[in-house]
Amino acid sequence: MSARGPSRSRSARPNKNREGAVRRFFATLTKTLQIAGQIVLAFMVVTICYDAFMRYVFTAPTSWSLEINTFLIVFVAAMTAADVQRTDAHIRITFFSDMAGPLGRRVLDVVIGLVGVGFCSIMAWRGFLLAYQAFDYGERVSSSFGTPMVFPYALLPLGFGMLAIQFLLNAIDAVFWPDRRRDGEEKLQEV
Amino acid sequence: MIEPILVGVVLIGLIGMGAPIFLALGAGGLFGLWMARGPLAFFFAPTSFFGQLNSFELIALPLFILMGNLLGATPVGQNLFRAASLWLQWLRGGLAIATVGASAIFGAVSGVSVAGVAAVGGIAVPEMLKRGYGRKLAAGSVASSGALAMLIPPSVPFIIYGAVSGVSVGDLFIGGIVPGIALALALSAYIYVRVLMKPSEAPRETGPIPPLGERVRALGGIWHALLLVFIVLGAIYSGVATPSEAAAFGAAGAFFIAGAIFRVLTLKKLMKILAASVKVSGAILLIIGCAKIFGDYLNLVRVPETVSAALVATNLPDWAILVVLMLALVALGMLVDAVSLIVVTTPILLPLITTMGYDPLWFGIVLVMNLEIAVVTPPVGLNLYALRAVCPMLSVEEIIRSVVPFVFVQFAMLMVFVLFPELSLWLPRLM
Amino acid sequence: ETTMTGVSYLPPSYKALAYGSAGFVERLDASDAVKVDYYDSGKLLKADEQLPALRSGTIDFMFHTSSYITRSIPILGITGLPGVVEELYENPDRLKKGSPLFNLINEELAKEDLYMVSMMGNILQPEYIWSTKAAPVRSIADLSGKKVRVVSFEATKVIEGFGGAAVRIPSSELYLALQRNTVDAAVANISTIIGRSLQEQIDFVYKLPMTAYGIGLYTTTRGWETMGEAEKAAFTEAADWFDENGAAYSNNTIYPDEYWPMVEAENVEIIEPSKEDLQTLTDAAADVRAKWVSEVGEDVGARAIALALGKAE
Ligand code: NA
Ligand code: NA
Numbered sequence: 001m002s003a004r005g006p007s008r009s010r011s012a013r014p015n016k017n018r019e020g021a022v023r024r025f026f027a028t029l030t031k032t033l034q035i036a037g038q039i040v041l042a043f044m045v046v047t048i049c050y051d052a053f054m055r056y057v058f059t060a061p062t063s064w065s066l067e068i069n070t071f072l073i074v075f076v077a078a079m080t081a082a083d084v085q086r087t088d089a090h091i092r093i094t095f096f097s098d099m100a101g102p103l104g105r106r107v108l109d110v111v112i113g114l115v116g117v118g119f120c121s122i123m124a125w126r127g128f129l130l131a132y133q134a135f136d137y138g139e140r141v142s143s144s145f146g147t148p149m150v151f152p153y154a155l156l157p158l159g160f161g162m163l164a165i166q167f168l169l170n171a172i173d174a175v176f177w178p179d180r181r182r183d184g185e186e187k188l189q190e191v
Numbered sequence: 192m193i194e195p196i197l198v199g200v201v202l203i204g205l206i207g208m209g210a211p212i213f214l215a216l217g218a219g220g221l222f223g224l225w226m227a228r229g230p231l232a233f234f235f236a237p238t239s240f241f242g243q244l245n246s247f248e249l250i251a252l253p254l255f256i257l258m259g260n261l262l263g264a265t266p267v268g269q270n271l272f273r274a275a276s277l278w279l280q281w282l283r284g285g286l287a288i289a290t291v292g293a294s295a296i297f298g299a300v301s302g303v304s305v306a307g308v309a310a311v312g313g314i315a316v317p318e319m320l321k322r323g324y325g326r327k328l329a330a331g332s333v334a335s336s337g338a339l340a341m342l343i344p345p346s347v348p349f350i351i352y353g354a355v356s357g358v359s360v361g362d363l364f365i366g367g368i369v370p371g372i373a374l375a376l377a378l379s380a381y382i383y384v385r386v387l388m389k390p391s392e393a394p395r396e397t398g399p400i401p402p403l404g405e406r407v408r409a410l411g412g413i414w415h416a417l418l419l420v421f422i423v424l425g426a427i428y429s430g431v432a433t434p435s436e437a438a439a440f441g442a443a444g445a446f447f448i449a450g451a452i453f454r455v456l457t458l459k460k461l462m463k464i465l466a467a468s469v470k471v472s473g474a475i476l477l478i479i480g481c482a483k484i485f486g487d488y489l490n491l492v493r494v495p496e497t498v499s500a501a502l503v504a505t506n507l508p509d510w511a512i513l514v515v516l517m518l519a520l521v522a523l524g525m526l527v528d529a530v531s532l533i534v535v536t537t538p539i540l541l542p543l544i545t546t547m548g549y550d551p552l553w554f555g556i557v558l559v560m561n562l563e564i565a566v567v568t569p570p571v572g573l574n575l576y577a578l579r580a581v582c583p584m585l586s587v588e589e590i591i592r593s594v595v596p597f598v599f600v601q602f603a604m605l606m607v608f609v610l611f612p613e614l615s616l617w618l619p620r621l622m
Numbered sequence: 623e624t625t626m627t628g629v630s631y632l633p634p635s636y637k638a639l640a641y642g643s644a645g646f647v648e649r650l651d652a653s654d655a656v657k658v659d660y661y662d663s664g665k666l667l668k669a670d671e672q673l674p675a676l677r678s679g680t681i682d683f684m685f686h687t688s689s690y691i692t693r694s695i696p697i698l699g700i701t702g703l704p705g706v707v708e709e710l711y712e713n714p715d716r717l718k719k720g721s722p723l724f725n726l727i728n729e730e731l732a733k734e735d736l737y738m739v740s741m742m743g744n745i746l747q748p749e750y751i752w753s754t755k756a757a758p759v760r761s762i763a764d765l766s767g768k769k770v771r772v773v774s775f776e777a778t779k780v781i782e783g784f785g786g787a788a789v790r791i792p793s794s795e796l797y798l799a800l801q802r803n804t805v806d807a808a809v810a811n812i813s814t815i816i817g818r819s820l821q822e823q824i825d826f827v828y829k830l831p832m833t834a835y836g837i838g839l840y841t842t843t844r845g846w847e848t849m850g851e852a853e854k855a856a857f858t859e860a861a862d863w864f865d866e867n868g869a870a871y872s873n874n875t876i877y878p879d880e881y882w883p884m885v886e887a888e889n890v891e892i893i894e895p896s897k898e899d900l901q902t903l904t905d906a907a908a909d910v911r912a913k914w915v916s917e918v919g920e921d922v923g924a925r926a927i928a929l930a931l932g933k934a935e
Contacts, residue, residue, distance in 0.1 A: 037469040038468075045442045048436050061769070065790070070246065074241060077472075077479075081477055084477075089474060091580060094586070108209060112209065119221060130238065133674055133678070134674065137677070137694065139674070141693065142694065228680075231679065235675075238674060350818075355633045360797045430802030433798060490661065491661075491666060534663050534664065535665055538633065538663065
């Protein structure tokens, strides 16, 4: 046990192996979506250039580029959010929390984790209703491409649902394994 | 009035505790909506978030970030700053001033400010730090000058003000040129004076001034950067692409420079660059979306209207009303994003402004000058977070402190254009 | 007094579009029964999020541009059908509250749990083709090979049928797109032209009625049915004013007295379509109408078109 905080009896912790398996699965899932986000970004570059090129040279633009790429902005924000949280890459101010002692920081981490679970659960739940309603009433974009709104809206429950789970894992960490470091292998901007 | 204060406490409290900024804004806003409307208000959270991000103009943000990261894999940035440091050796603080210039040029390409900060900051800050520049000087010059993109045409805020006020977008674009250049010059002058007084913030390159030949040869290394500027500006001004779409051309151009000219892109490297870009974009976009949840709370309980109405009710002389108005807008700008600030305050303030005998065109210009400040003032100051995202070596609080003196310069310039409307109006009238 | 929350994504500066909604809100608010909490300019909800918000009960009423929701609520497509809108526009009584077409629309809306209290009494002046000096569109033949910014599904199909390329550009970038000839022309209502200062970049307007829209006032069926007597009376009274004055004031006063003179002041050449051109448009749009009819159902679609054209009672 580290010097951080009062020690707890090991038996009070959840089974680390089983818990570890769940965590590994979840980490793989968020990483996969991060990679999907990379493909989306490349897709944006290619399709926007293609659309402009076809419009300028052949007077034959696509009907879908603007619509799809606009929805993909939501994809990049929502679907990669859990991975960004897992690797502690969300922008935050640690100036004051750094001044709190080890125990204080653990308490803060639990509070933040729970607030995160609460906020993201509400976003996921209401986002689900939004998507379900769009499906139920057959809502579409009133353009010639006419994307059914259920698809872009569904990004909200999926993305925020995963973000809620990630916040929960962070809160559990703060309680039981304060020494577990967030996945630091992929630092921002290491390129 | 107790509820808005409570919401403010939650917001500041969460930020202070070290919660992610997006969470502080989202949870604070949601809490306020819940107090104002009960559980029904929960509906606003996902729709605000979605509605805010469901906007094609935002696409420039991830794409310019990608462009910056692709360039980061090449020596283009180093070459550019090497040339600048050789040629500007005589000028103390030359690199910081060159950064302001680069932001102004980027402003002619982009219509939103975060994209400029992301693209310029990712290159300029590391280069300045490498050459011994002060961290705050480096951070402050990028974060504040990135906002020039909103004043220098093309400009998304001017287009939105045009739609809300009925003022000609063409006139607004022309009207933004003089204040944009003046602000760039003022920021540069401030940097120059600052490093004169505190030379340690911008060390001179050691050794004698290099011979002309070396300096000319250094110019040979900047053609890649010029090519990219040509691609992006060319795409916009030739009509091949709109400003948002041009960001994709920039990213594709940077891919070409990194892959074909410098041959530094392996598949693995490209994946890493894409990963970093997605991560940074996701982090900033999440803040943009959640800032709207918070903004919607302020709108729902009509905070901006209340503040504006209180101002209108004061019996001050015109110039004093204007000064107080600008201070109030700066304060509001701390809490709401740029677009909301225009959309919410214009319909309330414009009648007052026109009654006082001022030109709506002039008001649009000073409103956007206000936005220059709004985007660098926390807690809703997207330039700050965009810079943090592309420069992880800087902490957010460091960036916030770094922009303080720059905000004073911006406010001083704002006052000049507020008190002397002719300064901004002569050029559009000439056209 | 009951508080009712209403929204419109249109800013008050879009005078022609906001005159009716603002007047409605003013009258409803002045009544003893209802206090209105109103948010325009998309301050509270963006255009796309208004309908979900209404359905979820977060707001009590909304103003919405019909062309924005025709693919979610197909019956509203009648306000934008090429070959129909000119007739409909010229005969305001056909869309008035209580008219057969108005009632038919509401029968269909009821299936979507929506109630249209009024469609501002008529549709607004149709959308025409506005083009630049570099690529004038002065006839249907001129459309061939042109890049035309168009949003609505109905107009897109017609433009493509005439050999033009339908381009999607965000409205905030349309000004620059016309200036730099990223697009050659735009299909738009004159309110959009004036609202975005596009007349500065436009040199020709070819008044071919491509499509149109109206601004409707909606509640949910449940919201309407459960509204108290006094509230409903106040709502109806204000809506009657909206029905009487909404489209009429825009079409008969603001457009001719204010907006068209602004367009003329920029030396925009105005080209009236010939009878043959109008017939060509009507013929070319047969497919679009057929597709629409199949979407809303044969009986309803055919009856709606007949009512709009004055060929049925
Ligand atoms: Na700009
Ligand atoms: Na701010």
